[in-house]
Amino acid sequence: MTVSDDVLTETGLAPTGAGRILVLGCGALAREILAITRQFDHIDLHCLPAILHNHPDRIVPEVRAAIAKTDGYERIFLAYADCGTGGQLQALADEMGIDMLPGPHCYAFFEGTQGFLERAGDEFTAFYLTDFLARQFDAFVWKPLGLDRHPELRDSYFGHYEKLVYQAQTNDPNLTAIAEACARRLGLVFEHRITGYGDLETALNQLAHTSGQAPP
Amino acid sequence: MSDEEDDIVLSELDDEELVQQMHDDLYDGLKDEVVEGTNILLGRDWAPYRVLTEALVGGMKIVGEDFRDGILFVPEVLLAANSMKSGMAILKPLLAETGAPTIGKMVIGTVKGDIHDIGQNLVTMMMEGAGFEVLNIGINNPVESYVEALNEFQPDILGMSALLTTTMPYMKVVIDAMVEQGIRDDYIILVGGAPLNEEFGKAIGADGYCRDAAVAVDMAKEFMARKHNQMAAG
Numbered sequence: 001m002t003v004s005d006d007v008l009t010e011t012g013l014a015p016t017g018a019g020r021i022l023v024l025g026c027g028a029l030a031r032e033i034l035a036i037t038r039q040f041d042h043i044d045l046h047c048l049p050a051i052l053h054n055h056p057d058r059i060v061p062e063v064r065a066a067i068a069k070t071d072g073y074e075r076i077f078l079a080y081a082d083c084g085t086g087g088q089l090q091a092l093a094d095e096m097g098i099d100m101l102p103g104p105h106c107y108a109f110f111e112g113t114q115g116f117l118e119r120a121g122d123e124f125t126a127f128y129l130t131d132f133l134a135r136q137f138d139a140f141v142w143k144p145l146g147l148d149r150h151p152e153l154r155d156s157y158f159g160h161y162e163k164l165v166y167q168a169q170t171n172d173p174n175l176t177a178i179a180e181a182c183a184r185r186l187g188l189v190f191e192h193r194i195t196g197y198g199d200l201e202t203a204l205n206q207l208a209h210t211s212g213q214a215p216p
Numbered sequence: 217m218s219d220e221e222d223d224i225v226l227s228e229l230d231d232e233e234l235v236q237q238m239h240d241d242l243y244d245g246l247k248d249e250v251v252e253g254t255n256i257l258l259g260r261d262w263a264p265y266r267v268l269t270e271a272l273v274g275g276m277k278i279v280g281e282d283f284r285d286g287i288l289f290v291p292e293v294l295l296a297a298n299s300m301k302s303g304m305a306i307l308k309p310l311l312a313e314t315g316a317p318t319i320g321k322m323v324i325g326t327v328k329g330d331i332h333d334i335g336q337n338l339v340t341m342m343m344e345g346a347g348f349e350v351l352n353i354g355i356n357n358p359v360e361s362y363v364e365a366l367n368e369f370q371p372d373i374l375g376m377s378a379l380l381t382t383t384m385p386y387m388k389v390v391i392d393a394m395v396e397q398g399i400r401d402d403y404i405i406l407v408g409g410a411p412l413n414e415e416f417g418k419a420i421g422a423d424g425y426c427r428d429a430a431v432a433v434d435m436a437k438e439f440m441a442r443k444h445n446q447m448a449a450g
Contacts (some may be wrong), residue, residue, distance in 0.1 A: 087416075121329060150295060156334060160355055161331065
């Protein structure tokens with residue numbers, strides 16, 4: 001399946017209707033989730049617009065509305081971490097009796113949440129990009145912060161940051177070059193860290209196996 | 217707001233028009249114009265405190281309201297704030313000289329592990345504009361920095377800020393340490409930051425959660441009024 005990043009950012013990804021298990025997740029994870037779950041016929045994917053990443057206050061109501069509209073699935077799994085909702089997404093998941101990804105955000109679970117949190121105290125001057133966010137840097141960072149119109153604001157936002165850590169899910173030299181250019185634009189030191197899919201892969205594999213592979 | 221700034225000569229406007237124009241210029245983040253307007257009003261013998269409240273704070277209030285209502289966004293607010301800051305840089309020494317009223321004192325800082333200070337800088341500016349004396353202790357503050365600042369500055373209010381879900385629990389660490397040291401009730405504690413909410417503020421034992429800078433100012437004033445009433449009654 002080919003999905004445009006712009007569509008994932010603004011619209012998300014509709015479920016196909018095939019599969020007993022629905023993964024309801026962030027559009028910024030769509031490619032990664034599809035790559036992990038393509039071997040499992042019983043898993044369907046519905047992604048909400050990735051741009052909600054920039055508006056955490058809208059995540060819980062939109063997730064709630066999306067769950068209300070789902071029909072015919074045996075089980076729903078939320079492919080979101082806390083994502084800036086201050087525990088409210090976990091509260092919704094508890095209320096609905098559904099599982100979700102652990103940890104504060106995708107930067108943590110791509111690296112492995114436990115290790116990320118252990119390092120957090122030494123790395124709080126790092127600004128993170130994932131594959132998706134490197135490709136969509138202008139839509140998620142540059143333009144929403146007004147840096148396209150007012151580049152002089154850069155240091156107001158990033159003056160206390162020291163480095164940009166590119167958490168690479170794939171080892172793509174072109175994307176690495178894009179991420180490095182992002183670091184230059186923000187005036188930050190660049191660090192390339194290949195993470196793969198981290199805890200996302202573990203969680204989805206566990207979901208697939210505990211919910212049973214559909215017969216071929 | 218206005219498309220005709222180039223045609224307007226600020227010095228030719230009467231006071232009322234000039235204040236209105238300064239509100240527009242502040243809204244549009246036009247630093248030079250705000251500085252010029254500030255100097256013109258001072259040149260017309262306006263008291264520095266009047267320039268601050270009517271021209272700058274009045275303009276920033278509109279910016280704050282439109283931010284709250286989703287009409288303006290962070291970049292525009294930052295530009296407006298930078299403009300106000302330029303105006304305030306002229307007024308601050310004059311305010312000190314003329315003994316402008318101080319309605320309270322505040323220490324404010326971002327918690328340990330967090331380097332985001334846009335929100336707290338905005339609160340600092342709005343609080344100063346509202347007549348508070350503010351010590352902004354910057355970013356990445358452990359308990360010790362807060363306590364040291366409280367001891368040295370003796371404020372009425374402690375403000376704590378956090379942008380990250382991972383750092384906001386540290387506010388409770390600070391409050392718990394203050395309880396342990398027996399100083400919690402000596403201060404009004406206000407908290408703010410994007411991932412916070414009212415429930416979180418209550419859960420950690422803060423006195424108030426402020427969703428934006430304007431709310432912080434209103435809440436601080438309200439708490440100060442209560443404090444004065446209690447002192448009068450006591």
